[in-house]
Structures are given as C-alpha cells and as structure tokens.
Amino acid sequence: MHGRLKTLRQIYLMNDTQQSNPSSHTHAMPVYRPLLYGFAMLSVIAVLGLLALGGTVTSKTAGMAVPDWPQTFDYNMFLFPISMWKGGVFWEHTHRLWASGVGFMAIILCVWLWITEKNRRWMSWLGTGLLVMVIIQGILGGIRVTEIDWRFGIVHGILGQLYFCFVILACAALGKRWLDKPAADVDAGKLAKPVRMGWILLGVLLVQLSLGAAMRHSGAGLSVPDFPTFYGSLVPPTSQQQLDDAIIEHEVDVQHDKNGDVVHFKLWHVYLHTAHRLWAIAVIVHVLLLVKALKDSISSLPNLSRPVMAMLGLLLVQLTLGMLVIWTGKHPEISTAHQFVGAVFLGLATLIQIRMMRLRYLANHQIYADTAATPRDTLSQSVQASGTGAIA
Numbered sequence: 001m002h003g004r005l006k007t008l009r010q011i012y013l014m015n016d017t018q019q020s021n022p023s024s025h026t027h028a029m030p031v032y033r034p035l036l037y038g039f040a041m042l043s044v045i046a047v048l049g050l051l052a053l054g055g056t057v058t059s060k061t062a063g064m065a066v067p068d069w070p071q072t073f074d075y076n077m078f079l080f081p082i083s084m085w086k087g088g089v090f091w092e093h094t095h096r097l098w099a100s101g102v103g104f105m106a107i108i109l110c111v112w113l114w115i116t117e118k119n120r121r122w123m124s125w126l127g128t129g130l131l132v133m134v135i136i137q138g139i140l141g142g143i144r145v146t147e148i149d150w151r152f153g154i155v156h157g158i159l160g161q162l163y164f165c166f167v168i169l170a171c172a173a174l175g176k177r178w179l180d181k182p183a184a185d186v187d188a189g190k191l192a193k194p195v196r197m198g199w200i201l202l203g204v205l206l207v208q209l210s211l212g213a214a215m216r217h218s219g220a221g222l223s224v225p226d227f228p229t230f231y232g233s234l235v236p237p238t239s240q241q242q243l244d245d246a247i248i249e250h251e252v253d254v255q256h257d258k259n260g261d262v263v264h265f266k267l268w269h270v271y272l273h274t275a276h277r278l279w280a281i282a283v284i285v286h287v288l289l290l291v292k293a294l295k296d297s298i299s300s301l302p303n304l305s306r307p308v309m310a311m312l313g314l315l316l317v318q319l320t321l322g323m324l325v326i327w328t329g330k331h332p333e334i335s336t337a338h339q340f341v342g343a344v345f346l347g348l349a350t351l352i353q354i355r356m357m358r359l360r361y362l363a364n365h366q367i368y369a370d371t372a373a374t375p376r377d378t379l380s381q382s383v384q385a386s387g388t389g390a391i392a
C-alpha cells in the first residue's frame with residue numbers, strides 16, 4: 001500500500017515536472033493514437049495497392065491506353081463512364097483513380113499530423129513532405145502520358161517506391177513499437193555497424209530498383225532472353241554486331257515500335273540488363289552482411305528479428321521471380337510480381353533501418369526498458385530523457 005502511494009506520488013511529480021517546465025513538455029513521450037496509426041497503416045496498404053496497379057499498367061503496356069491527362073478521353077476523370085473501362089483503359093484508369101485516393105489520404109494524414117503532433121513537428125513536416133511527393137508523383141505520371149516519354153516512367157516508378165518508404169516511416173513513428181525501449185543490455189555501440197550496413201543496403205537496393213525501372217520502361221527486360229547464360233554464352237555480347245548475330249541465331253522475339261517496324265535491341269539494353277543481374281549479387285551480399293552485423297544482438301531485439309527473417313525469405317522469392325521473368329518470356333503477372341516484391345523488399349529494409357536507428361537512439365540516451373527499476377529510477381530516467389529530448 002505504502003509502495004503504491006509512493007508510485008502515485010512519483011507519477012504526480014513526473015507530470016508536475018513536465019507541466020512546470022515547458023521545454024521538457026516539448027520533448028515528452030509521444031502519445032500513441034490508435035486511430036491515427038490505423039490511418040497511417042491504411043495509407044501503407046493503399047500505396048502497396050497502387051504500386052501493384054502501377055506495375056500492372058507497365059507489364060500490360062497500358063501506360064498510354066488513356067492518351068490524355070488530367071482528363072480521361074475528354075471526360076472529367078471521376079465521371080468517366082464505367083462501360084468504357086475495358087482492356088488497357090481499365091488498368092490505366094483504375095491506376096489514376098486509386099492514385100487520387102492515395103493523394104486524398106496524404107492530405108488527411110498531413111492535416112492530422114499538424115493537428116496532433118505538436119511535440120514532434122518533424123512528423124508534421126514529414127506529412128507535408130509526403131503531400132508534396134504525392135503531388136509531384138501525380139504530375140510526373142501525367143507528363144509521362146502527355147509527353148509520351150518513357151523516361152518519365154522511370155522517375156515515376158522510382159519515386160513511387162520512395163514515397164512508399166516515407167509512408168512506412170510515418171507509420172512506424174506512430175506505432176506502439178516506437179515506444180518500445182530496448183533491454184538494459186543493448187549497447188548503442190553494437191548497433192552502429194548494423195545501422196551503417198542498413199544504409200548501404202538501402203543504397204544498393206535503390207540502384208537495383210533504378211536499373212530494374214530503366215529496364216522495364218526501355219523494354220530491355222528480354223534483351224538477354226536466357227538465364228543464367230547470355231545468348232548461350234557465359235559473357236554478354238560486347239559489340240552490336242555480336243548482338244545482332246546472337247539475336248538471329250537465337251530467334252529472339254524482337255521489339256516493334258509503334259508503327260509495327262522491327263526494333264532490334266541495342267547493346268546498351270543488354271548492358272542495362274546485365275548490370276541488373278550482376279547487381280543482384282551485390283543485393284545478396286549486403287543482405288547477408290547486415291544479418292551478420294546483427295547476429296550477436298538480434299536475439300535481444302525482438303522488433304528486428306521478425307522483419308530480418310522476412311527479408312531473407314523475400315530475397316529468395318525475389319531472385320526466383322527475377323529468373324522466372326526471363327524463363328516465361330516476361331509473363332505480365334510474373335513481371336508485376338517481381339516489381340511488387342521488389343517494392344515490399346525495399347519497404348522491409350526501410351522498416352529494419354528505422355527500427356535499428358530508433359533502438360540506437362534510445363540506447364544512446366540510456367532509455368531502457370526498466371523491468372526491475374524502482375519508481376525513483378523511472379522518474380529520473382523520464383526526466384533525464386525529456387531533458388535531452390530523447391524520446392522524440
């Protein structure tokens with residue numbers, strides 16, 4: 001009884017300290033808001049759906065099925081008759097509608113964050129950044145159509161996945177796990193290397209995504225039609241003449257331009273394709289390096305072990321899908337799945353990085369889960385933490 005009274009007094013004192021000291025109030029523990037978190041989670045799912053739809057549009061070469069923008073065949077986009085949603089038009093139009101929904105959700109999230117996250121203004125700015133990104137992304141998609149330039153498609157594809165990563169950041173910082181403190185034996189120094197490796201992995205993945213997007217939008221996906229060989233050889237052709245001979249010898253299904261004329265693959269298509277294949281080795285190596293760097297501490301970091309296991313599993317799936325893209329002659333559903341899993345993979349690597357950095361941040365400020373702590377310890381830790389702005 002005496003103990004409980006003491007605890008209540010400590011809590012009272014703690015609140016009192018925060019109220020009488022405005023600067024400590026600024027750095028108070030973030031409040032978990034289930035509704036806001038649920039909405040952020042819904043945004044993550046909506047963006048995932050949009051990535052899948054966008055991937056389908058590219059795989060089915062439906063990017064130009066609706067030739068105008070922001071109208072749809074001269075109709076207001078939201079009033080376009082359902083009876084006309086057919087074939088490629090269906091995919092491109094639903095992609096546009098879904099993207100409008102995602103944009104609308106970004107507006108709500110941004111306003112919500114400005115209203116609620118008064119103690120974490122960086123979150124409100126993150127919401128603003130997301131809104132700006134989604135607007136740029138929409139305009140890029142539109143320019144890709146009006147300018148009929150596939151290069152905008154590459155930027156649009158990459159920015160879409162970057163947007164996904166930042167929505168994951170917003171969602172993670174609103175979740176309950178953000179408030180989880182590491183066990184007392186977690187050493188911030190031990191997390192320095194995994195955090196470094198995590199950044200490198202994200203860079204490696206970004207390069208792989210860019211190579212993949214460039215390949216998809218330039219039509220270089222089948223510029224090497226076999227795997228693991230290159231036109232039956234262990235090395236790719238090194239001159240246009242060699243490539244032309246190899247194409248004839250292997251009876252490759254050549255590309256056609258919009259007039260129906262045959263367009264042979266150029267050497268740069270093959271180089272792009274080869275770079276993507278070889279870079280997959282860099283991805284594998286860096287995933288394994290990250291796992292190795294985390295090996296010693298992962299058992300004491302439950303928030304990391306599950307996503308790391310999932311990432312290892314996804315790596316296998318992604319490699320298999322990459323090979324299947326080639327063996328099936330770029331089956332549209334397989335190509336979309338490869339692009340989609342690539343996005344989930346990048347998202348997972350982002351989540352792991354966010355969680356590692358959060359844990360390192362807390363451990364750096366010695367904010368640990370205090371299972372055996374006395375109320376006195378709890379109080380001193382909280383005040384110390386709020387004084388340094390640690391639990392942002």
Ligand code: HEM
Pocket residue numbers: 058059157158205208209212213214215216217219220221222227276277280283284315318319321322323325326330335338339342343345
């Ligand atoms: C873990 C490693 C890999 C990652 C993260 C990855 C990621 C990606 C991504 C994200 C795209 C689509 C980009 C976009 O459209 O926005 C792509 C396209 C592609 N990837 Fe990979 N990839 C990997 C490994 C491989 C491997 C090993 C192969 C071949 C064996 C491969 C073959 C392809 C092909 C052919 C395309 C173009 C598909 C098309 O034209 O529709 N990928 N990759």
